[in-house]
Amino acid sequence: MGIKAVNLNYIYGQGTAFEQYALKDVNFEIQDGEFIGLIGHTGSGKSTLIQHLNGLLKATSGEIYVNGENIYSPGYNMKALRSKVGLVFQYPEHQLFEVDVFSDVCFGPKNQGLPKEEIERRAREALSLVGLDESYYSQSPFELSGGQKRRVAIAGVLAMEPQVLILDEPTAGLDPRGRDEILDQIDRLHRERGMTIILVSHSMEDVAKYADRLLVMNHGEKLFDGPPKEVFKHYKELEQVGLAAPQITYIVQDLRSRGIDIDDNITTIAEAKEAILALLSGKEKT
Amino acid sequence: MIRDITIGQYYPADSVIHRLDPRTKLFGTMIFLISLFLADSIWAYVLATAVLAAAIRISKVPFSFMVRGLKAIVILLLISVSFNLFLTDGETLVKLGFLRITKEGLYTAAFMAVRLIYLVLGSSLMTLTTTPNELTDGLEKGLGFLKRFGLPIHEVSMMMSIALRFIPILIEETDKIMKAQMARGADFESGNLIQKAKAMVPLLVPLFISAFRRATDLAMAMEARCYRGGEGRTKMKPLKYKSRDRISYLLFFLYIGIIIAMRVML
Numbered sequence: 107m108g109i110k111a112v113n114l115n116y117i118y119g120q121g122t123a124f125e126q127y128a129l130k131d132v133n134f135e136i137q138d139g140e141f142i143g144l145i146g147h148t149g150s151g152k153s154t155l156i157q158h159l160n161g162l163l164k165a166t167s168g169e170i171y172v173n174g175e176n177i178y179s180p181g182y183n184m185k186a187l188r189s190k191v192g193l194v195f196q197y198p199e200h201q202l203f204e205v206d207v208f209s210d211v212c213f214g215p216k217n218q219g220l221p222k223e224e225i226e227r228r229a230r231e232a233l234s235l236v237g238l239d240e241s242y243y244s245q246s247p248f249e250l251s252g253g254q255k256r257r258v259a260i261a262g263v264l265a266m267e268p269q270v271l272i273l274d275e276p277t278a279g280l281d282p283r284g285r286d287e288i289l290d291q292i293d294r295l296h297r298e299r300g301m302t303i304i305l306v307s308h309s310m311e312d313v314a315k316y317a318d319r320l321l322v323m324n325h326g327e328k329l330f331d332g333p334p335k336e337v338f339k340h341y342k343e344l345e346q347v348g349l350a351a352p353q354i355t356y357i358v359q360d361l362r363s364r365g366i367d368i369d370d371n372i373t374t375i376a377e378a379k380e381a382i383l384a385l386l387s388g389k390e391k392t
Numbered sequence: 393m394i395r396d397i398t399i400g401q402y403y404p405a406d407s408v409i410h411r412l413d414p415r416t417k418l419f420g421t422m423i424f425l426i427s428l429f430l431a432d433s434i435w436a437y438v439l440a441t442a443v444l445a446a447a448i449r450i451s452k453v454p455f456s457f458m459v460r461g462l463k464a465i466v467i468l469l470l471i472s473v474s475f476n477l478f479l480t481d482g483e484t485l486v487k488l489g490f491l492r493i494t495k496e497g498l499y500t501a502a503f504m505a506v507r508l509i510y511l512v513l514g515s516s517l518m519t520l521t522t523t524p525n526e527l528t529d530g531l532e533k534g535l536g537f538l539k540r541f542g543l544p545i546h547e548v549s550m551m552m553s554i555a556l557r558f559i560p561i562l563i564e565e566t567d568k569i570m571k572a573q574m575a576r577g578a579d580f581e582s583g584n585l586i587q588k589a590k591a592m593v594p595l596l597v598p599l600f601i602s603a604f605r606r607a608t609d610l611a612m613a614m615e616a617r618c619y620r621g622g623e624g625r626t627k628m629k630p631l632k633y634k635s636r637d638r639i640s641y642l643l644f645f646l647y648i649g650i651i652i653a654m655r656v657m658l
Contacts, residue, residue, distance in 0.1 A: 162571050185577060193575040201572040203597035213594065217577030248601070262576055 109136045109159060109191075109270065109302075114168035116154055116326075128154040129165070130326040136270075141296050142304045143313030143334065146323030147348035152306050153196070155323065156272045159304070160191040189218050192268030196275050198259030199252065207233070207250070207258050208243040214266040225265075232265035233258075236291055253284030260288070264295075270302040271295065277312070289316060310352040314338065314373040322349070335371045354378045403520040408636060409451040410521045414530025416637040421518040423644045427651045428507050428514075433658045436651055437506060443647060444510060444517075453520050461516040462509060469508055476501040524556035533631050546622025554610070562603065569598045 116129040129151050136142055146152045157163040158170060161177055161184045170177050177187055195201070204210035211229040220228070233242070236257040242250070247258050260276065273292065277285040293316050295301045307313050313320055313334060320337045322330040324347040330337045338344070341351035341359075351373070358372045358381075368385060372378045404410075409417070424443070431437055448458060462469075480497030487493075519527070532549035539545050570580065573594045580591050 157571065160575060162574060185579070188575055188577055195568065195572045195575070198572065200602055201569055201576070201594075201598055203594045213573075213578075214576040217579070266577065 108138055108171075108173065110134070110171040111158070112169045112171070114155075114158065114170065115166045116151075116158065116163065117166045120166065127326050129158070132168075132323075132326075132328050134321060134328060134331060136302065136304070138302060139296075139300045140302055141293075141316060141318045142302075143317030143320045144304055144306045144323065145308070145310070145313055145320060145349060146329075150323040150347075151326040152323050153274055154326075156193060156274060156304065156306060159270075159272060160188050160193050162193070185217075189214075189266045190268055191270045191272065192263040192266055194260050194263050194271070194273045194276060196278060197256075198263075198276075199247075199255035201262070202247040202255060202259060205246060206244050207238070207247050210247050210258060211261045211265050214262055218266060228265045228267060229261075232261040235264055235295065236261045237287065253280050253287070256280065256284075256288065257291075268301075270304065272304040272306075274306045275308065276305070277307070277309070285312075292316070310338070310350055311354075311374075314352045322347075334373050338373050339370075401520065402523045403453045403457055405452040405521075407450055407452040407521070409447065409517075411636070412521075412640060413631055413633055413637045414522050414526040415534040415631065416633070416640050417518050417522055418527075418530050418534055420640060420644050421514055423648050424514045425511060427648055428510055430648075430651050430655050432503075432655055435658060436654045437503075439647075439650060439654070440510060444513060447517060448513070451517060451521050453517070457520065458513055458516055461512050465508060465512055469505060472508065473501045473505050476504050524553055528553035528556070529627070529631060544622075546625070550622075558603075558606070561606070562599070565602055566595065566599060569595055569602075 111132055111134050114129050114132040115127070118126045118128050132151075132155065144152050144156070154163060158165055159172075164178070172187060172191065175182065177184070202210050204213065208229055211232055212225050215225040215228045233239075238254065238257055238261065242254070242258075247255060250258065256276070260273075263271070271292070276288055276292070280288065289312060292303060292305065296303045296316075305313065305317060317334055319332065320330065320334050321328060322337060322344070329343075329347065330340060338351040338355050341355060344350055354375050354377075355373055358368055358370060358378060361368050362370060366385070368381050369377075372381055412420075424440070427436075427440060431440055448455060477493055477497050478491050480494050480500055482494035482496030485493050485495055485498065522530070528549040531552070532545055535545050535549075570578075574580070578591060578594055580588070580595070583591065
């Protein structure tokens, strides 16, 4: 399921003294089954952009095509769009409201108007996808830990069985273990179910590890668009817009500047480990 | 909808009215509101109109911004005008079936409408030119004499400023939760009254929880900075009357004097 944005503009507070471009002439096309990392400093328009993709915000001008259909054409079914494009907001645990975990996860599919058995099947499946077993079903979502709450909230969106999953900083405020668990679960959804993922993140390490392609936003405009390795080559420009490359890229650059011949395409620790070990074993032989 | 309420919204500009002491503005607004109820002749209303127009002009707040506050009272305005128009006894002007419009009814309806509109314009002028903090400071100091009667003025004004401070935050929070639930297929618009009320549950429960969470966080943060009520607390910017405030007070008394004189003599 492809998403295509054409000349997307969004102006906040149009017609008032506080008029401001939140998105400026943004163009991109996302193919089926891609894992996109969306990065940009605070206020760069990432959150505004993703809210356009499921029709929560309407662009001031420009078009969005989902599966080739213009979502702004009259009579387009926004509700159907929202179950195709699932959006998990920042701190999604703030949206929990039901008396128990299971009924909260059922909220989405219930709104889709599905039969009861199907709703429950989806809720069970979504909860098992985020790693919560039956012992949690009847607990109050407000008594869970932060990481568990967040997983319930993500399950609430997964239960709608979207084809595209957009997550706005799903790991903000979680401990390292909770963070890795959530990201691994998202990665599994991408690999095993072929789900298209758009991950908004501030962690260059995370997007370098998981994403196939990066979109970099700056002041409402698209700055870079390409595979992580390509994008992180521009680490000097990234620094100018308040971002950076993964730390390991800096180490590799440092090694290179000291005359060590190491591949400058490295963006993850695993790759660096291999390359360094290869270099070391090469040295031993000679 | 919620954004149309101009009360509690500050419009930043650099004008004499913005710089006045909040107590002066509070007092001036009160005088203006009282004058509206004292005025009973067309000339008195002409004077009130001139004063209001001049104040709006001096304040540099765009008129379109002021009028937004009126949207909230449109229904109230319609009801009170039509009641006065049709239900006042007196000399009949027009008769439409069982409805009749009297001369007296027309007068009271017109005065009522003008009064209501000016009440809202006058008080929004104050809130648009005064930051919520200044306003509560002004109230605290202006009503300080009530402390002698055992009223917790400082605490009340602190609560008021916190409440005002949280309005935009809660509006933003409402917007966020609404969107999050809409992303899960919630529908806040269609359906009958009962369905609409039911649809509010997924919005209100998280909103209340977050309001309570914010309240405990704020209480903790205040205590961490040694807040312990008004006793012995000093101000960073103590309120002080300047010559522009004295001149304003003089003008207020002059204005209310003329209004009273008009009532007595005309």
